[in-house]
Amino acid sequence: MARPLLRGDRLQAAREAVGLTREELATKLGLSGPARVRVWETGLERPRPRFVPRLASALGVDPLYLLDVDAGDPPLAALRLAAGFATNQVTAPGLSVMTYVRLEDGRPGVDDSAKVIAAVAEVLGMDVARVEAAVRRSRSNHAALASFGG
Structure with missing residues (x-):
């Protein structure tokens, strides 16, 4: 089965909702720059699993919100x-x-x-x-x- 995908649109919306730039989010995550955040938001790459809860925590959302699953009934x-x-x-x-x-x-x-x-x-x-x-x-x-x- 395919692994659930990170929803780039939700990542971007959550980032914008808390008023963070890509650069600021990258800094919070310990990334070298905003390019990684950009490719996640555009769907060109998936983050490694360890980044999913870190992203959610930095943005104040449930990690399941960032994935393309029903958060109430996830696989x-x-x-x-x-x-x-x-x-x-x-x-x-x-x-x-x-x-x-x-x-x-x-x-x-x-x-x-x-x-x-x-x-x-x-x-x-x-x-x-x-x-x-x-x-x-x-x-x-x-x-x-x-x-x-x-």
């Missing part, structure tokens, strides 16, 4: 990005990266035991109910794509 990938993690960083005792990737992709038959969901929730810093709902959304998205393609 697991969106929660991961909102927390600032790359897929290979979501691992813990009893949770392999591959198990996590399969959960995020919404593949059926993946271990979604309470222990695995609790491990994902802990890594992402989210509550278990939110992660369970995100796994359901990811599965729904996967099923929709599978039926569309098949």
Whole structure:
């Protein structure tokens, strides 16, 4: 499944709403200049996952607002990005990266035991109910794509 995209229009609107220039936002993020902010706003590049929560914090918005997802019912990938993690960083005792990737992709038959969901929730810093709902959304998205393609 495709990773949720940062909405450049929302990034720009949030930046303008708090009265920051691209240069000022770049400085807050520790970037060398405003070019990176410009390419994110225009959609030419995606920020690394670690920048999503940093952008949201600097702009005073929920990280999910910056992504092209329904913030009320996001898939697991969106929660991961909102927390600032790359897929290979979501691992813990009893949770392999591959198990996590399969959960995020919404593949059926993946271990979604309470222990695995609790491990994902802990890594992402989210509550278990939110992660369970995100796994359901990811599965729904996967099923929709599978039926569309098949």
